[in-house]
Amino acid sequence: MSSRSIFLVFSIVILAVSCKESQKSAPISVIEEKPKPVYTDYHRQYLREISYIETRKDSASTIGMTRISGGKFMMGGDNDQARKDEFPKHEESIKDIWVDDTEVTNAQFREFVEATGYVTTAERSFEIKGKKYEPGALVFDPYNPEWWWKFVKGANWMNPTGPDSDIIGKDDHPVVQVSWYDAMAYAKWAGKRLPTEAEFEYLNRAGNDTLIYNWGNEHEKASEMVNFFQGSFPKQNLNEDNFEKTAPVKSFPANPFGLYETSGNVWEWCLDTYHPDAYSRTGERVDGYFRDFVNMEQQKVIRGGSFLCSESYCTGFRNAARMSSAPDTGLEHTGFRCVKDI
Template sequence: MKWITRYNLICILTLFIVSCKDTRTKINEDNSHAKAPDGMVWIPGGVFEQGATSNDNMTMHHEKPRHTVKVDGFFMDVMEVTNKQFAKFVEETGYITTAERAIDWEDMKLQVPEGTPKPHDSILQPGSLTFKKTKSTVPNLYDFSQWWHWTIGANWKNPSGKGSTITNKDNYPVVHVSFEDTQAYCQWAGRRLPTEAEWEYAARGGVHNTIYFWGNNKDMLHKNANTWEGEFPVKNLKLDGYERLAPVGSYSPNKYGLYDVSGNVWEWTSDWYNLNYYQKLFNSNTIADNPGGATEHYNPNNPYNMEKVIKGGSFLCSDSYCASYRVSARMATSMDSSMEHLGFRTVLDLHK
């Protein structure tokens, strides 16, 4: 499935990309059995089969083939990074997110097809992507411009655009954060983003052959995740209790104690998105030892953007659209993209 970029939505264009170096905080090996840092839990290492299970009839091509992966142990945030946590980071550093910055057409046009006309200045204003329900049935669910809109003034502090606020939403996941924004936060916090393999391993919670982190029973979905029930994108039945975002930790955790690994908001990983990556690992016929993802990005459906893998699905995922609340689900998104259903959580290494 072709994923959303600013190019697709702003007439349709992308912002500049800044790639930040991973910051890996080392912990002395003697602390391996010590209490986890506040807000984190220890994920014990192990070997698992990454990718879609054979009994998953919603599998997308890029979730296959299944391949064997070894992951060392690490600490992981129990919940997605919240507005309160991100606000503290901004207060201490003065950081300005991608969605809040002026748009430079000279930088932008380097990442779109040659000859792409410059949009009107009224459109080239700081903002982000927001969701809006449609009034009637959508015949083509691949035309995401029907429900995604470029909203000037939308950012982490104003998630629905000008006039909106995160007042009384300290414990909601921060959204409208680009990959660059997550890297800045991680550097400040002394953390890093999880790799895709680490994320999926942790999300499975030690249960490695099921479609969902709680098992294979889809009827349990509304009790375990904030997703879209009903006709997408027309009517959300809110069986899970929420129309859009839910506060972090609103549902039961997986067996490792992680909340919201299914639904609520998508989560950034550090891996490049490469359509051929899973096949390459499978063809190697070896156990992938702590894989850090593909060495380069590759997506023939979106050749002009450098994309990272995101995991977990969001409150917009439904059976009819993407069903990405499944543990193996993965999507590609441009590093500069920020949306109202995309956030992140961090990890911390234990180095020998």
């Protein structure tokens, strides 16, 4: 059984049951060192491949990015919807960084693929218990109450829900069906990196660490502010925000930092390995994030919620909401944005 297949199985299980320290002055390193012995061959092989990607010549450019001043804030759960892994609420310190104004789009990711020849994890075959499987990724199926996510052959960033789908006319939509490794590869090429989990919450809160949502505490305004699931989840989507799935970037108002769709639209990959008790062990982080290699309990953090998050189910678009997924897994509601150290 290959490492990738182990990750895939764990991702499906977790998704089925859940929608559910201070910063150092030096730039954050994104190549993990001394990984744990579990599944290291696959992980190290991918990181090695990423390290060979040449950074684009104009990587110093900050076009399409906003410089965000750092500071201290209180990170963690705000209301009775907060889950156990959002506590204890604690102080974090963030340094100044450049941040992509939007999630990485299909057009931007296509430019990366054409420049490098990179092949995403969803486009690579894999093996489970000696049986080989064709490339594919996970697609949401609302009509199976016991197993909402199904593996679809041929699903990838160009065909988000399978071979009969495409992204024609969606250049300005966020790229999806990209794994953590794919996001890391793009960031390497762009001369950027993924945000840490603490940075992402700081960016989402945008200067106010007491709000439940990045626009305030009133859920009544949500359909005007964020792309999420309205209606009876998972089968009845009222589409009050006018988008059944992904929305073009900049479809909703920017937050006070000038960043778009940090809540809703698609979940976004972060650098950190996920720990359910992360906020009680911040002293173990390196350069402000958990580098630990993934295993069944340690996946990578995703943040911000998506078009599949509902107020009655997971409220992933809350400022403090956390979730995780296996680093080699593609999902139709997960993308990313990048940051750059100053």
